[in-house]
Amino acid sequence: MVAAAFLISSCGSGGGDAQKKGGRGQSGPAQVGYVVVQPSSVPLVTELSGRVTAFQTSEVRPQVAGIVQRRLFTEGTIVRAGQTLYQIDPSLYQAQASQAQANLQSARASAEAAKIRAERYRPLAKMEAVSQQDYTDAAAQARQADAAVAQNNAQLRTAQINLRFTRVPAPITGRIGRSLVTEGALVTGNQADPLAVIQRLDPIFVDIQQSSAEMLALRKAMAKGGLTPASATVRLRLEDGSEYSQTGTVEFSEVMVNENTGTVTLRARFPNPEGILLPGMFARASFAQAIDHQAFLVPQAGLSRDPRGNATVWVVGPGNRAIARTVVATRTEGANWVVTQGLAPGDKVIVQGTANLRPDAEIRPVPYTEPQRIEPAKPGAQGGQGAQGGAAKKGG
Incomplete structure (x- = not known):
């Protein structure tokens, strides 16, 4: 029994050495x-913050004084350029236009009489039936009468323009906000507050702020070579984290740096057919300013x-x-x-x-495109039991 145990122990240790030797053989680089x-x-993509601004903004203001009789639009709707928005009481301006028309007719009558008188004096002056001075005075009076006709005609046109200004039109096409005056309010031509504000929102602008240091570094890198300008297609990330479906383009950059913030404003233009972008909205803009080759x-x-x-x-x-x-x-x-x-x-x-x-x-x-080769484990490499078992079996 002692001899058999010694024989098994000797075979087992030999199998362990073989296993270690086999492990060293399998291990390698x-x-x-x-x-x-x-x-x-590779495009040099920049992500910057920006604010949405209207493509066009117009403040509706009166050009004559009077009482607002009617408001002719619905707040928050789209209005067209030239559409009448307010009606100011036209009574006073109609009277002024009528008076100017009467003054013009009177001036024309006086001008016609002065012209006929001057024409009658012309042959008489040649015949020395009247003095030359009388003819000169008559001709001057005819010219003064023509000038009076022109002056009264201008006054009539001014009165007609003021009468037309009693109907306040929309300067641009866009979405109008709430009315800042009500019917019955007194308005004047030099008042500080507008009657309403119209904004064109399609297309729309996004003003992007970039630090002057970043822009200076980009221009220096482009001057050294290796970077070329890229077509600045801009994408927006909205306040809720979603991506805006439309892409925009950079229109221009300011030629001056804001002294308070040290930034330069880049203006991008976006289509806004659904009216998702609203003036004052915050957004993150990402675009490629250059390409690194x-x-x-x-x-x-x-x-x-x-x-x-x-x-x-x-x-x-x-x-x-x-x-x-x-x-x-x-x-x-x-x-x-x-x-x-x-x-x-x-x-x-x-x-x-x-x-x-x-x-x-x-x-x-x-x-990297080739998959790594993983060699299957040999039976003799499992914990040394197979080698020991074989040795034991051999020893047995």
Whole structure:
């Protein structure tokens, strides 16, 4: 019995050594997946805050004084340019127009009489039947009468214009707000408060604020090369976090910096057929101001950050060694990090199997597109029991 136990113990320890030896044989360079990076054209997307403003705003104001007789529109509806909104009492202006018309007729009659008199004096002056001075005075009176006709005609036109101003029209087409005066109110031509406000909301503007420092840095980068201007198609994120369905375009940027905020205003134009955007609404605008032609796109799985926030990637070095490299990656583009510094064209960035990598460790790189090969476990590698059992059986 003692001899049999010794024989089994010797076989079991031999099987353990074989197992360890087999484990060392199976272990080797770690297999990793890599991608070859090349410079890409990546848009430089900026997200900024903005406020919605009306495309056109018009304050409806009276141009003559009087009592408001009627309001001829429904508050909150769309009004058309030229549509009558208020009727001011026209009685006084009708009387002034009638008086101006009568004055014009009187001036025309006087002008006709003066003209006939001057024409009669002309031959008499040649015959010296009347003095030359009398003819000169008659001709001057005829010209003064013509001038009086012109003056009265101008007064008549002024009276007719004031009479027309008693019907207050809409200056633009748009949505009108609430009426700020009621029927029976006295209005004047130089009052400070408008009668109502009309706003055109389709299309509509979004005023975007960008710091002057960011704009200056962008212009310097474009001057150095590598960046080209992009067509500024703008997308909006509304106050509730939803995306606005329509896209806009940047119309222009201000040529001066706001002294209080240190920002420059960019104005974007959006279609607003459903009236979702309203003046004063807050929104987040994102758009590409430039295109970087020297950036690298690295899958997010291939980039990690240390406790200080520095970005690091693993690359395949000479002799299939793992090399850690610090890069600059401040933003993402879809499922990739945008790396602007630290990589060179053709670098093999490891994106799979980076968990247990150590600097200068030997690796077995394969393209990331190929699936990793996982070898099935051998029967003899399960806890050493198979080897011991075989040894025991052999010993038995």
